Amino acid sequence: MGRVENKVALVTGAARGMGRAHAVRLAAEGADIIALDQCAPVATLQYPLASRADLDETIRQVEAFDRRAIAVEQDIRDLDGMRTGVDAAVAELGGLDIVVGNAGICICAPWADMTPAMWTDTIDTNLTGAWHTVMVGAPHLVRRGGGSIILTSSVAGLKVQPYMVPYMASKFGVTGLTKAFAAELAKDNVRVNSVHPTGVTTPMGEGGLMDAMQAAIAANPRPAVAFTNMLPVDMLEAEEVANAVLFLASDEAKSITSLHMTVDAGATSL
Numbered sequence: 001m002g003r004v005e006n007k008v009a010l011v012t013g014a015a016r017g018m019g020r021a022h023a024v025r026l027a028a029e030g031a032d033i034i035a036l037d038q039c040a041p042v043a044t045l046q047y048p049l050a051s052r053a054d055l056d057e058t059i060r061q062v063e064a065f066d067r068r069a070i071a072v073e074q075d076i077r078d079l080d081g082m083r084t085g086v087d088a089a090v091a092e093l094g095g096l097d098i099v100v101g102n103a104g105i106c107i108c109a110p111w112a113d114m115t116p117a118m119w120t121d122t123i124d125t126n127l128t129g130a131w132h133t134v135m136v137g138a139p140h141l142v143r144r145g146g147g148s149i150i151l152t153s154s155v156a157g158l159k160v161q162p163y164m165v166p167y168m169a170s171k172f173g174v175t176g177l178t179k180a181f182a183a184e185l186a187k188d189n190v191r192v193n194s195v196h197p198t199g200v201t202t203p204m205g206e207g208g209l210m211d212a213m214q215a216a217i218a219a220n221p222r223p224a225v226a227f228t229n230m231l232p233v234d235m236l237e238a239e240e241v242a243n244a245v246l247f248l249a250s251d252e253a254k255s256i257t258s259l260h261m262t263v264d265a266g267a268t269s270l
């Protein structure tokens with residue numbers, strides 16, 4: 001018996017990185033998966049986003065566990081499009097129990113170099129997209145009599161992470177969304193928690209993001225102390241965050257709501 005046996009989970013940003021890890025981990029423990037990703041680039045980003053081939057690979061890995069998987073190619077910034085795509089997939093799978101709002105982007109630059117487009121892209125994706133994810137997913141969980149929502153924030157949603165003003169604002173926003181939705185959805189037995197990773201090895205860190213980070217540190221080194229982990233590890237693996245998501249999704253966490261769970265090697269406390 002898996003830890004989320006016969007549940008149905010929606011995972012956003014599921015084509016690669018942590019989203020794929022969440023989808024595969026949940027499938028390994030018995031869940032069917034709705035894997036949503038926009039599979040399209042965003043012009044302001046310093047790294048490429050996922051492709052349709054990436055999303056298809058996630059589907060393949062889920063199906064390898066003999067679970068049902070539906071790919072939804074959709075931008076979380078588009079509420080109506082997201083609702084149409086998710087509702088159709090939920091109808092096909094017979095309901096929804098778990099929502100993992102993981103899709104997100106990160107732009108790194110000194111505060112004075114951030115453009116309005118960078119601000120808008122980050123807030124629309126990370127904060128408004130997370131709100132859309134709950135607005136689309138929660139009604140299905142309420143109909144089911146309960147469920148679990150996990151939103152991906154960051155260490156940057158709990159403490160300073162420099163050179164990313166829009167990202168930090170968006171991730172503190174996700175922390176607030178978690179508290180706000182947890183309070184109102186509790187009466188329907190829907191739990192809402194957030195996870196807060198420190199640096200994780202994913203394709204987000206490929207391309208130019210790390211170069212931009214190094215340039216920002218060189219120009220203004222003092223705030224970079226905030227990136228230090230307490231444990232002697234620089235980067236985590238996506239599966240470590242997936243283990244936390246699985247726990248929060250499962251009935252093992254049935255009395256846990258409004259928790260901001262760090263998976264951060266102690267970074268938030270340092």
Ligand SMILES: NC(=O)c1ccc[n+]([C@@H]2O[C@H](COP(=O)([O-])OP(=O)(O)OC[C@H]3O[C@@H](n4cnc5c(N)ncnc54)[C@H](O)[C@@H]3O)[C@@H](O)[C@H]2O)c1
Binds near residue numbers: 104
């Ligand atoms: N990698 C890290 O160090 C780190 C640390 C803390 C938090 N996070 C957060 O974890 C989450 C996952 O990050 P990751 O490192 O796996 O990144 P990633 O870039 O590897 O994966 C993100 C996925 O989200 C998708 N996506 C982006 N915008 C989308 C949109 N508008 N609609 C639908 N899909 C969209 C991308 O195509 C991609 O597949 C993000 O919310 C990120 O902010 C990452």
